[in-house]
Every structure is written in C-alpha cells, then in structure tokens.
Amino acid sequence: MRENPFGRARMDRRDLLRLSVFAGAGLALGVPLSACSVDSGSTSDSGASGGTKPVGNGLTTKQTLAPFAFGGAAGTKPGIPKRIAWANTSDAEFFLQITRAIEQAAKERGLEFVTAIANDDSAKNVEQIETFLQRGIGALCIQPLDANAQAPLMKRAIEAGAAVLSLVTPPSTSQAVADQYKVGNAQGMAAAKYITEKLGGKAKVVYFNTDTIEVLKERHRGVLEGLKTAGAGAEIVSDIQPSAITQDGGFKAMNTILQQHPDVNVILGGDTYCLGALSALAAAGKAKPDMYLSGIDGDEQALAEIRKGGAYKASFAFAYPLMGYAWGQFAADWLDGKPIPQVMQFNAIELNSGTAIDKYQADMKAVAETWKNASTYFTMLGSIRYQERDQFINYAA
Template sequence: MRQLLPITALLLATNVASSAEGSPGITVPTSLQPFVPTAPRCSKPADLKPILAFAKDNKREFIEGVDHGLAQAAKDNHLEYRVALAANDSAKMISDVEALRTERVGGIVVSPVDPAALAPSLQKAMWSGTYVSTVVAPPATSLLNAPQYLTGKELGDAAVAYIKDKFDGRADVVLLTQDSLQFLTPRFVAIRDALDTLPDVRIVADISPNPVSKEGGLATMRMVIQAHPHVDVVLGADGVVLGALQALREAGKDRPDQFIGGIDGEPEAIAEITKGGPYKMTVSLNSPVFGYAMGQHAADWLEGKPIPQAMDILPHVITAQNLGDYQKDVANPGAVYADPARRDAYLRMYGNICYDSRDQYLNFPWSSEAQ
C-alpha cells in the first residue's frame, strides 16, 4: 500500500486539475470559515511566469493605494510587477486581461470596470492556473470585500457619540448617500440606525448627490442650505462631504463645533482633519495594506501555499489623534502585513484555496455580513 500512495496522490491531483478546466466555481452563496494558513501545501502551478499584474480601472486615490501595496509585495517576493490601466474602458480591460493570460502571467489583480463583461476572461485565467484577485466583484480565486454595514456603523456611532457630548443629544443632520450603488446601501442603513437611537436628532436632508463626487456634494449642499441654513452634522463619502464643506464655507455656515465625517480616507479629508475645524474623522479602508496582502497571496499561490478565498477590509477610523500611526501604516504596508496584530486590525481572511483546489473559486457576490 505504501508504494501506491504517491500514485494515488498523483491521480488525485490530475483529477482536480482537469476538473478545474471549465469549472463555474462556487455559485451558490456559501459561508466561509476563518482562513487556516497552516493547511497542507498544494502543487505549484506549472509554466506560469513570476509576474504580478494589476489591471486597474482608473487612477483614483483608493486604487493608487492598491497599486502601492502590490508593488511593494512584488518587490519583496522577487516578482516582476506590471500595471495595465484601462482608463474606465471595459473593452481595453478585457483585452489587457486576455493578453496577460496568453502570456501565462502568474498573478492578476483586478479592479473591474464592468465585472459581468470581464468575468469570462477571469475564469479562463483561473482555469489555466493563474491567481486572480478582484476588488469586490466576482469571480476570483481570492475575493476582496468590505463589510459595508460595519463601515457605516463606525461613522454613525462616532457621530452619535459626538452629538451626545457636544450637542446634548440634539442635532440637525445632513446625510449624503450613495444609495444608487446597491452594494453600498448597507453603509447608510447603518448610519440611519445609529442616528435613530437619538430621538432629538433631525435628519434635515437624506439625499444622494448626482454625480456622487465633490462637485455633486457642493451642488447638493447649496440647495440644502437654502432650506435648512443651520446644520450640525454632515455624513457621507469623503468626496461628497468635502463638497458639502465647501458649500458651508461659501455660505458662512461652517463652524468649528460641527461634526463633518466621511468614508474612504481621501487625502483632502485627512488634510482637513490635520488642520482642525469641522472635519472630525474619516473611515478608511487601507488600500495599500490589502494591496500588499493580495500581492503576497499571489506569491504564496505560485509557491503552492494555501491562500484565503476571501478577505474583509476592516474599516479604520482616522482622527487627529491616531493620524500619525495610520500614515506610517499606509507608507509601509509590508511591515503591517508582517505584524499579525497590526495586520488583523485591517484585514480578516476566510476560506482556503490553493492550486489543486482552484475550481473552488468564488463566483457569487460574497460578503462576511451575509454569512
């Protein structure tokens, strides 16, 4: 029997590899257990080049942070690093991914322009053995997401604590939403749930700016001020909230005791927090840290190591008090990843997958909050 074991293992590996070709992946929503890094190793992918590529939709600050983390991980793991910029062109992104697959690139990270249109190309890359990681949208060998309700809850709870402390539980609030983007709606459900705990809080405007940008926030807040010139609290994504702050300043309605808070950790928001005034906090999803994690997982994949099927980006509250530590982490994400305590403050990992089980990729919109 001992002589048969290596042959049995070889046959098993062959069967798994062949079943991966054309596999639809896991299409039914499934709960994932915590990632087990000590799980047995797998085969190393054959004939893949030690190249990590980032197919990115555009150059917004959040995505540039992912780029920074990936580049550092590639350098630390002796992988060639490439960037393919689609500039919001879905057809170009598909062409870029197909070219990377044809070249047998070992790892591809994607921030999709059009997830549905790109999905067949990503599946073909995974069938060929390439590591594929995506920001939010399936399919992916390892899928990245943010617990959206928790993200909104961090901002909502902070606003409630401030209202209790500074305004004796009474405040007029403007909520600038992104409810047109379905996957972000839990953020604003959480904020409303938090505000509902204070009976004397009045939401004077609950509206989604169009466009969802600084310009949209500026235009929307100008209209709100006409009807409600007294505002104590403004909440939403950093981009639109920064526009709202500009409108308040133009109208002479900004005050140092206001609570203006956002989500995304944008540099301009951080600059406002640094100089003091009404902008009190932002909730950041530290993109350099999770970018580094995806790059490290690509390197582990090529070595036959197990990697997580999914990762949560944990929301991180940035205030004037902890800004310095946060900026150090952004600058050196590799050091954060190497320190389990610091890494666990930003990331949570779920499920196990490796080259031999690559047909078990996620092909549904996974979220830990749905488990």
Template sequence: MPFDGRRAGRSWPASLRFFLFMAILSIGGLNVARAQDGPPGITQRTVFPAFDPGAPACTPPTGLNKVLAHIQENDRDFLQGVDHGLAMAASDRGLKYRRLLIQNDTAKAIEQIRSLLADKAGALVATSSDPAAISHDLQKMIWSGAFVGTIVPPPATLLLNAPQYATGKVLTDAAIAHINAKLGGKANVVLLTQDSMEFLAPRFEVMRDGFNAMPGVTIVADIAPKPVTKEGGFETMKTILLANPKIDVVLGSDAVVTGALKALRAAGKDRPDQFLGGIDGEPEAVAEITKGDSPYKASISLSSPVFGYAMGQFAADWLEGKSIPQAMDILPIALTSNNIAQYEADLANPAPVYADPARRNGYLKMYGNICYDTRDRYVNFPWSSERK
C-alpha cells in the first residue's frame, strides 16, 4: 500500500471548505445575508468566448487610488516571478506597487485585503492556501470597483488558470518516456501533490492514470507536502525514504521537487538515471536541468513573470476603463536545453513578450470580456478551459 497523504485523516481541507462555501451560496441561505453587499458574479460553470481586444471601453472606476497590490502567499520562486512581472507592469503604467508577503498566514491575508479596501486600492492580485477564507473579502474589493486578479481559485475580475490536465500530461509523458528508455520500464514513483487545491487535481489525476497503466511502475508515495515549499518537499521526501530507499521518479511542483532532490542528495540516494520533474519553471529547477548530469530532467513552465506582467497591464487597463479578459490560460511549456536561454530572457524582461502578440500567444490565451461597468459578471466559479 503506497504512502497516501490523502488518507492521513486531515479534517476539512481548504478545498472542501471552499466548495461547501460555494454550495451554501448557491442554496441561497448566505445570499440572503449578503445580498446587500453586491452581486454574486457568475457562479455557474460558463464557457467564455475568445477575448476581444477591440471591445468598447467603459467607465473608469471613480474614487479609487492607482495602487496595484499583491497579496503574496509565500516566497517560493513561482510567486516571486509573479511579483517580478507585476512590479514591472506597475512601473511601466504609473501605478504604485505594494507587495504584501503573508507567509501562508490566512488571517494576515484577510487583514491586508481589508486594509487595502479601506485605503481604496484600485487593483489587487491575491494568492492564498485557503481560498474559501479570503473569498468574501475579495468580493468586497470587486464590489468597490477594484480590479481583482487570482491564480486558480475564484472570485476574480480576471482569473488565471493553467489547462491542468494538459500540464500534468506533458510532464507525465516525459517521465514515461524516460522510464521506458532508461529504466527498462520499471520504476518506483513518488507523487508530491497539492490536494489542498482541488482546482489542481487534474494534473495529478493524469499522472496516476499514466503510471497505473504501466505494469512495471509502482507509485510508492502519493502525498501532499505541507507547506508547498522546498522545505515541505524536503521533509516529506525524508519520511518517504525511510520506507522506500530506492526512488526512481518524483513529480510535483518545482518548489517541492527541488526539496525532494535535496533530501535524496542528503541521504546519498540521488542517481543520474532518476527522473525528477516539476511544474512552474522555477529558477532552481531550470538550473538543475542545465547541469546535464542532474536527476532533475524536466520542468513544465507556467511563466509566472510573463503572466504577472500581463495581469499588471490588465489592472492598469481596468483603472482606465478598458475592457479586459475575464479568464486567462497559462500555457504549459516543456523546457529543454534548446529553449531555456530564450525562456530565461523572457522571464527577466516580460515586457517585450507582452508587446508582441505572437510571442505572448505562446504563453497566454485569453477568454471573455469584462470592465468596470460589467463587473457584476466577475468569475465566481472554478473556471477552466478544459472539458476534462
């Protein structure tokens, strides 16, 4: 029986609390109490058309300050990349930028959002490990007329997601090809999941499906490190190695897989023929791939500085009364030795990428239209462009 963190008896995970919260809203009991606050947004799963950049402008928000704030969940590299892109866009568009690092403290996140609301901040991008807890305060920001951007969970005037199944499949296919070519079709696999985020489940479902179809492959651990950081990955892998000292494949987000690599090295269990692969294209993972002899073989980039820059630009557009996308796909890119140099240049300076539609479309795909006058149409359901 593999070590399965999903069976570890955690009560009421954040994702379940979120969906219970949404269910209560849909039943109407909570709507009655909060109807005076503002519209609930789009709560039913909706397929948005392609974004129309030529859509008519509308009224700019009034009474809000030209401030772009970033509630940053923690300081892992992926979110540092978001910060880099947002800061550059704010500078380019004349917005005051505020980064508020909360280090996984939900109470602090709520406090900061309420402070931004009181200060009449015009734009906010927020990430949190507990989306249900901050949901209503984000709605209050939207009702105030502010731009609200989120990465994966709603509510938002601009919600970003990756095609999660496709993202997981790109990484899984690379790992399977390695197992067949380098490991004789046999492998002990560790999946470092993010089960506290229900929205990310498809990326791990495709991993399980792919490996379970291989007779010579055993998933020896399927667990969600807590927190989703390098330290969380390190501690989780240390525990796994006590029961399973021979590990061939490790998949998860780059943050936790780099921590797992550190644990393998500390235990003397790292090998050049292993396949460690992650998602996010974080700098440490990219550096490992370029070494050539590292167990780290692949990273699926979600280009956080590029989409961070785009979010900052759309926040500025919103404050000018322009129409912006309601939702945006972050397209997965498999990093190889052939494209890493250009990728790193794009992350360092995302402005030219955003300015060139052909380059931008390689990273992002946009859907729907919304502006200040139509803000009652904000996204308040777990949007994905994927049908699966």
C-alpha cells in the first residue's frame, strides 16, 4: 500500500472489495451475475406480477411538492426481486459511509444488498448497472458520474418497477438534493470571514470545482460570490477540477499549483480534493496552522484534521449515512407498495469544532436511532408508490 505524507495508508483495493460485497450477495467488481432480468414477469403492468410498463417522460418541470407524510396507504406491491443495488462510483469515504448505511437498513428490512465501485470510470459504471438490471433488482441507488449515460438505465429500472433512489440527478422516483448555491455560498462566506479576521484581508485562494456535474455549477457560483465578500485582497489563483474525484486527484492538482503559486494559503472544495491538497502541502513542507482549508461532505478524515486545530478548519457535512439508511428503508417500503418521498432535501452542516463534530458523528453512527428524527437533517417532499411510478422526477429537483 502506498503511504501518503501523513503516514496514513491508502485503502487497499482488496479492502474495498470486501466492503463492496454484502454477505451472500455474490457480487464483486468484474464478477458476472446470474442471468435474471429486472423485468422478469409478465410483459404488461399486471399488479403484483411485475412487468415492464412504459412510463413516459415523468415530471419534467419543477413542481411544488407537498410535505411527505409517513404512514400513507399502501397500494400494489411490485413482483420484483427484494434486492437493492448501489451503483457506487468512487471509494471516497463519504460514499463508503453510504454503503454501510444502505447495507444496515437492507439487513434490517430483509433485503439482499449488492454493490460495485466503478472508480470514476463511466463505462465500468454503466456495465455494472447493466449487470444489476440483468440479475434483477427492486431498487437502484445511484449518484452522478455520467448523467447522460446513466439516465437511460435509470429509466429502464423505473419502467421495470424498481425504485430509483438518486443523489442529485434524474430520472428517479426519489431524489436526494441540496440547495447547491446555498451550500457553496456558506463555504465561501466562512472562508471570507477567516480571510478578513485572521489573514488581514489578504489571501491566495485555490478552489477545486466539480463542474462536470451540472448541478454543482451552482455550488461553484455560490463559493465565488461568498469569497467576494472578503474584498479584492482575496485573489483566486486557481479554479480547476482535478482529474479524478479522489484524494490522489487533489494531491496531484495541488502539486502542480504549488509550482506556480507556492504562497497559497486558502483552499476550498470537496473534502476528498482538499485532503489530497493538504497531503501535497505537507509533502512540500508548506502546511501551516494559520492556513484555511475547508471541504464539503463531512469526510471522517477531514473531521479528524479539524480536531487537530491545524490548517483544516471546517467541513460542510451532509447526512450521507442517514441518506443511505433512508434509501434502504424506502426501498423496502416501495417493495411493500408503500409511498416514498419524491425529494429528500438536505442542508449542509458546518462542522468547525469538536462539539459540532461530536454531535454529528454520534447521529451518523446511530442512523437507526437518528432516523426517528430524520426531519432534523432532511425535508421530505412529494409522494410516489410503485403504481404511480409514471410520476417519477425527471428534472434536477
């Protein structure tokens, strides 16, 4: 295993494979699944027998959705496998948190869980989703990698009767979203406050964007507008997207930036990028306590850095583990014919102290208990059941 400059070993691929396979699921990267179609059953929508049903284009324009109410009446149950699939695209820690939470909920509700990691390879991601569909699934959990390539498969799953539970991209029966401009603006404003109060209004700023994901362009805009409040002394010397959504991607990008801008002292972006950048700073002997690094996602490694009181000052966390647990619960409800929310809206929580981190981590470790008060972290909107799957969300909510 390769050691990074902080002495932490990067996770061995074998460990990822171990995490990627639920006991008895029989799925690992590159291992073919048995031939069993997601739409096995009749060829028409015939109630519990399952079957593919054309669902049209779904809801293509933004809707005003009513608050979701738990305990709604159950309808037709889909006659499809009680199996939930997670099409993971990266080994970033927050994605692995989601994996563990989905697995926990699936086990509690008697569902089989399968997953695979595409390592930011769009072609592999599509191949893995195809494999899930061929084997047969009752729910597909998915996050964006190549939305254009993923969308036809997501719609196929919906037509076959499966719940599609997505992170920020349509088409889906339930879409987890955040106000990306608001999240980015909060990150930018917090950095501007530090620049003004601690750096005398002068800073060399690096921002790592993820503009290949369309909805995150609003986060980008929010960060830049938040930074403007620090005044002209906050100079953005680099605004780029690293080659991969990994710590190694952030490490390589930061190494290149340091060659031209060795006096960088503020770095913003996702936690995965920023942790890689911190490693690059340490390797170059340039990591200093008065720097300001902040990420988004609430990565466990980022939170550990914040506790140290060094350069890493904050992470804006989403309740990813709770979202994963919700996906497992909603998959089971869907298979019981019960309604699930069309939109799960969550806000980022600024974690900039040990006290804030302690509360957040306790809640994320006890997701089954936290689920009883999910409204603390999510606002759930709309309602959809298997028999109403033609009302799937087909816009970025």
